[in-house]
Amino acid sequence: MAQFRVCPDSGFYFDKSAESLMKANAVAGAVFLLIAGILGLGVILTRWQEVHLLPADLFYQVLTGHGINALIFWIIFFEMAILYFASSTLLRCRLAAPRWAWLGFALMLIGALTNNIAVLQGNSSVMMTSYAPMQAAPHFYLGLILFAVGALIGCFVFLGTLVIAHADKTYEGSIPLVTFGALTACIIAIFTIASGAIILIPTFLWSVGYIGHIDAAMYRVIWWGMGHSSQQINVAAHVSIWYLLVGVLFGARPMSEKVSRMAFLLYILFLQLASAHHLLADPGLSAEWKVFNTSYAMYLAVLASMIHGLTVPGSMEVAQRAKGFTKGMFEWLRKAPWGNPVFSGFFFSLVIFGFLGGITGVVMGTEQINLIIHNTIYVPAHFHATVAVGTTLAFMALTYLLIPVLFRREVFLPWMARWQPYVFSAGMTLMILFMLGAGTLGVSRRHWDMDFTGAALAFEYPGTAYTMMAVAGIGGVLAVLGGAMYLIVTVGSLLFGKKLEASAGLFQGFGVPLAPSVYNVEQPERLPMAQPLAHSQHGSSTMEAPGTFALALALLVVFVVYYFINWDTLAAVWPLS
Amino acid sequence: MSSFLPPSERIWWNTPIGKEEVLWIGIALVWCLIMFFMMPYWHIYGKQNLSNEAYQTTAPAFQAKVDEMVAQYKVGEEAGIPIVKPPVGSDVYMLGRLWQWYPILELEKNQSYRLHLSSMDWNHGFSLQPVNINLQIMPGYEMVLTVTPDTAGDFTVVCNEYCGIGHHLMLGKIYVKE
Numbered sequence: 014m015a016q017f018r019v020c021p022d023s024g025f026y027f028d029k030s031a032e033s034l035m036k037a038n039a040v041a042g043a044v045f046l047l048i049a050g051i052l053g054l055g056v057i058l059t060r061w062q063e064v065h066l067l068p069a070d071l072f073y074q075v076l077t078g079h080g081i082n083a084l085i086f087w088i089i090f091f092e093m094a095i096l097y098f099a100s101s102t103l104l105r106c107r108l109a110a111p112r113w114a115w116l117g118f119a120l121m122l123i124g125a126l127t128n129n130i131a132v133l134q135g136n137s138s139v140m141m142t143s144y145a146p147m148q149a150a151p152h153f154y155l156g157l158i159l160f161a162v163g164a165l166i167g168c169f170v171f172l173g174t175l176v177i178a179h180a181d182k183t184y185e186g187s188i189p190l191v192t193f194g195a196l197t198a199c200i201i202a203i204f205t206i207a208s209g210a211i212i213l214i215p216t217f218l219w220s221v222g223y224i225g226h227i228d229a230a231m232y233r234v235i236w237w238g239m240g241h242s243s244q245q246i247n248v249a250a251h252v253s254i255w256y257l258l259v260g261v262l263f264g265a266r267p268m269s270e271k272v273s274r275m276a277f278l279l280y281i282l283f284l285q286l287a288s289a290h291h292l293l294a295d296p297g298l299s300a301e302w303k304v305f306n307t308s309y310a311m312y313l314a315v316l317a318s319m320i321h322g323l324t325v326p327g328s329m330e331v332a333q334r335a336k337g338f339t340k341g342m343f344e345w346l347r348k349a350p351w352g353n354p355v356f357s358g359f360f361f362s363l364v365i366f367g368f369l370g371g372i373t374g375v376v377m378g379t380e381q382i383n384l385i386i387h388n389t390i391y392v393p394a395h396f397h398a399t400v401a402v403g404t405t406l407a408f409m410a411l412t413y414l415l416i417p418v419l420f421r422r423e424v425f426l427p428w429m430a431r432w433q434p435y436v437f438s439a440g441m442t443l444m445i446l447f448m449l450g451a452g453t454l455g456v457s458r459r460h461w462d463m464d465f466t467g468a469a470l471a472f473e474y475p476g477t478a479y480t481m482m483a484v485a486g487i488g489g490v491l492a493v494l495g496g497a498m499y500l501i502v503t504v505g506s507l508l509f510g511k512k513l514e515a516s517a518g519l520f521q522g523f524g525v526p527l528a529p530s531v532y533n534v535e536q537p538e539r540l541p542m543a544q545p546l547a548h549s550q551h552g553s554s555t556m557e558a559p560g561t562f563a564l565a566l567a568l569l570v571v572f573v574v575y576y577f578i579n580w581d582t583l584a585a586v587w588p589l590s
Numbered sequence: 591m592s593s594f595l596p597p598s599e600r601i602w603w604n605t606p607i608g609k610e611e612v613l614w615i616g617i618a619l620v621w622c623l624i625m626f627f628m629m630p631y632w633h634i635y636g637k638q639n640l641s642n643e644a645y646q647t648t649a650p651a652f653q654a655k656v657d658e659m660v661a662q663y664k665v666g667e668e669a670g671i672p673i674v675k676p677p678v679g680s681d682v683y684m685l686g687r688l689w690q691w692y693p694i695l696e697l698e699k700n701q702s703y704r705l706h707l708s709s710m711d712w713n714h715g716f717s718l719q720p721v722n723i724n725l726q727i728m729p730g731y732e733m734v735l736t737v738t739p740d741t742a743g744d745f746t747v748v749c750n751e752y753c754g755i756g757h758h759l760m761l762g763k764i765y766v767k768e
Contacts, residue, residue, distance in 0.1 A: 069755055069757075069758065070755055073752065073754075073755070073757075103594050140752050144712070144713045144751075146711070146712055146729060147712045147713070147753070147754070184596050185596055185600075186596035186597060186599075186600045187596050187597055187600065187601075187602050188596065189592070189593065189594045189595050189596055189597075190592075190593050190594070190597070191593055191594045192594075228730065229709075229712075229713060229728040229729050229730055229731070230728055230730070230731055233713075233726075233728075256593040256594075257593060257594055259593065260592070260593035260594050261594075265593065266592035266593060267592065267593055267597075268608050268611055269605050269606065269607045269608055269611055270597040270599070270602040270605040271602055271603055271604075271605045271607060272607055272611050272615070274602055292726075293640075294640065294724055294725045294726045295726045295728070296644035296707075296726070296727075296728060296731040296732070296733035297644040297646075297731050297733075299642050300633060300639070300640070300642055304626075304629045304630060304633075307629075308625070308626050308629070311622060311623060311626040312622035312623075312625055312626055313622070315622055315625075316615070316618050316619055316622050319614070319618040319622075320611075320614070320615060320618065323610065323611065323614045324611065327608075327610065327611075328593070375625065379625070379628070379629060380629045380632075380640075381629065381632050381636060381638055381639055381640070383724075384638060384640065384723055384724060384725070385722050385723065385724065386724065387715075387724035387725070387726065387750075388715045388717065388724055388726070388750040388751055389717070389722075389724065389750065453722070454720075454722075455717065455719045455720060455722040455748070457715070457717060457748055457749075457750035458750065459750075459751075459752040459757075460750065460752075460757065460758060461757065461758045462758040465748075465758055465759065465761055466758070467758075467759055468758070468759040468760070468761045469669040469670065469671070469690070469759070469761070470668070470669055470671075470746070470761040470762070470763055471761070472719060472746040472748065472761055474719075475720070540595065540596065541595070541596075542595065542596045542597065542598050542600070543592030543595040543596065543597060543598040544592075544598060545598040545599075546598070555609075556608075556609055556610045557608055557609070557610065558608075558610055559610070561610070562610045562613070562614065565614055569617065569618075569621065572621070573621070576625065580628070580632075583636075583638050584636070584637070584638065586638055586721050586722065586723055587638075587718075587721055587723060587737055587738060587739050587740055587741070588637040588638060588737070588738040588740060589637075589638050589639060589640065589641075589723070589735050589736065589737055589738075590637070590639055590641055590735065590736045
């Protein structure tokens, strides 16, 4: 029975059930992004002190919902779609156990809704981290547990598909780099969910009264085994997407399979240690433990990200130079398709992740420097650079590719799609930079009122802190506008986009398969290995990607200077020992 | 192309490595090691380090120590909160609770104190402003650190770990006298 269709534009083969699951997961992700974005607007308009939109109780409720919907539900739903794409579609293999995959999807959906209902009811405004002994309603934790179980099923469907592809020999040689990266994300996800189970199940039992006491310090150690690792799933996933997008856009091949894959392996080996980043100002953990773990064992996982930061744009440069864009250092970049949101989204994701997200992350994750940053608004500034731009924008760029390829629709309002990555990146960058600034002035994160209205004692932040929060507010509003543009384009494409396949009806956009006649391939031909390079330039005295190397050196200079500026700032505060 | 095709070498380990990749990995690795050794270096030569000293405790036990210090060294009151001036070099205590830092401490410039911090209920954040020193304060754990205020003036302890609806009301004070 034929169950594959071939996309005439991209040449990708889609398994019928995998295709439906990808659509359903991507659409569910977009719905939760919509919720997260609306709540995010409430957060930023309250933190902008001159506007101060929401009352305190509503602010904390909205902030809790914003964090969970954006960081967990949107991203992980979308990542499930990526796992199915990287296994079934890229390997030309049927999806393992589609019924189980649908069960996983249903559990994730029920879990996400349950958790949102708990937050909406108002007695679970405990932030995403829900630090015990602060307690949420039992179904707050139960929703997260159900969601995690669903995601775990999705991970095993992905692994099962790899096993089938290997057994059926649907591809020659080794799995492609993108699938390798997705496998990294999957392995980290399983570790993450295990940590989540270890902490959330007892916390749930505590919330219903079966367990008497949850230790505050233990909760933080294990919760962050889930909390930070889940962000490492995102890193592995969006780096894989970067490789996919440069491959699709430029026909780029990885500069060296060995280097890129070793970098992914470093993620598996060391990213999990990052739990320590959140505990640097905690009592009861030794300095040795903090130093080793916060550095991911001597920064070996940071090394991995620095490697990808070179090899992703480097492979693009090599491909562009081969096409004749060889003038000077940067013709390959100047002549890139800047009007194509798949490219601009990818490139801004890469640059902002590296320059803003990466550097600030390492700086604030330094054991002693953390003392001047812990729990200030510098922290959300950092993770908006990594997750809200790095991961989310990469996924947005991928969406513009998937609308025609997966959903078989033309992109709706292409001019809006063209501007979307620019508006979103500009807004986010503005917000991030000024939140970083406000953080260095001591402004707290997760704080309703920087005026401290009604407090018994008084304190005033310097005027510049207010200015910075106001500029951050403007940036945040712009970023929400960019997010809204993304949703208008994607939802509009599914509803009104011109059909590229006669049978692409509305509901086919949300998970119902296309008409049976489209699925006319029983089993695609075996996926061939890449053509070997005609003549290897490796080992020659000239560089293949000098422009990228110069950009990497620029990153390093910014990194080194900013790193030591922070040590200098630390040296000025009260001596502690 | 081949980022989503199987690599041209069946054993990907055998693919050659480009020149800029080798160079960059070398540079990046050196930088990573520098960053790593900065942390132990600062433990030896730097002046701002968090101590390893912490004890498990309970809210009543810690409260008793605070009350004892307040009873002995109270010198005044502000907004209903006692101001305490403990002797130079002594053990000083501050507790966080919903939604207050207690008591107000009066310290002398350039003198060292052993500062004990704990929470009576939930997680709190000890954020000393405008110095900008930030610590996590937890129930059941007593953090001890030696602090040497080297600037005189009025300092505020903001709570920067979310602790419920009155989080923004939670301020404390440390006064440092010449």
